[in-house]
Amino acid sequence: MINPLRRVMCLAIILLMAGCAGNKSSVGSYSGGVYTVKRGDTLYRISRITGTSIKDLAGMNGLSPPYTIEVGQQLKVKGSAKTASSSGKGSGKTAKVVPSSAVPQSSWPPVGDRCWRWPTTGKVVMTYSTAEGGNKGIDIAGSRGQPIYAAGAGKVVYVGNQLRGYGNLIMIKHSEDYITAYAHNDTLLVNNGQSVKAGQKIATMGSSDTDSVKLHFQLRYRATAIDPLRYLPPQGSPPKC
Template sequence: MNLSPFLARIVPLAVAFLLTACAGTPDAGPAPAGYYRVAQGDTLWRIATKNSRSVAEIKRWNKLSDNDIQTGQLLRVTPPGGSPASSASSSKPVPAPAKPATVDIRLAWPVPGQVVARYNGSTMKGIALAVQPGEPVKAAAGGKVVYVGGGIRAYGNLIVIKHDARVITVYAYNRELLVKDGASVQAGQVIAKAGGTAGVPNDRMHFEVRVDGKAVDPSPYLPDR
């Protein structure tokens, strides 16, 4: 199943946040240093990733309590009193490289089940792994949780973990989520229970690796079986 459109705009209707104290008008100019002006199609997850932040940090710094944003609003993307990130001063999207470069990271299998669908770069942006309902899903490497939620029914309960400035992993079709947004996790830590929810497969999980925002074949980063 192709998750690429989803990861380009994680939960566009459910995972966005209404700015309170820092709101701007939709037709305002460029964002000041330390802030980001929401562009059309943006989500909080996308803004946080672009600025090397977590969703929890963006939410906390902006005193956000619900799941709406509006084009033209300002979001603080650096800590109050902190130094602005280089990417925070403009609302223009930062283009990703056409082809992700290789990275030096080794991942563990999130579940022991066999691969039932492989990455092909077009219709399948990750791999599907066979699971038993309720079995543990483990973090493939240490990192920070940057998204937890079930806002898109077709993908069930989803977790996204950021491992460094370039690499994230994606865990979809979970029955139960066991970590919270912003949490730090260790390699092999149980983060969810597999098995899906209504509307998604309950006999498999979807796993992705993304480098510089681009989906790559997870196989080279996983140990041989």
């Protein structure tokens, strides 16, 4: 019998990265230096299949963390020109692996629906984007060892570094609708299944799996990444709800 906490952790990872591992029998096709994404693919998996590093895949295709890709999307690769076919016949339909707008902006929750706190302080060096391959959260620059705080009260559903592109990652479930994610941490200070309070220190800032010291912060509503800056108060100010 699957441990309930492990089930929640896997669900959280699915919401963030398009699946725990994907269907191993389904492999995308690539020929002539172009790889066509299939359901269950992640950038890490494509890297292993094609022999192209994640850094090269991201650079060649203009992808930024968290490296969102879609079924049917064609990616440039450095692997040899050969074809790997799916074990089953494709339907020909295109579907998103990680829907960036499954909940359209017109249906995003109203500001003040919940009280959110800044997870840390610092300059926002990359903002949220709805563009294909765009940033699905905000990146906040700071100093190594700087405190990272829970943006709201909830339960920790993931602590680890198994997801390529995120480094040391923490995910907190706040309700059936909301999950927050905190990536690239240095030290992790909470455990899976732990309840946390809003503003509780959960990690320290680092540069794990990235090239600069920063926090990548995501706010997800019903599995959809929404713009955190729309819901956070001005830096240095307490929540207004």
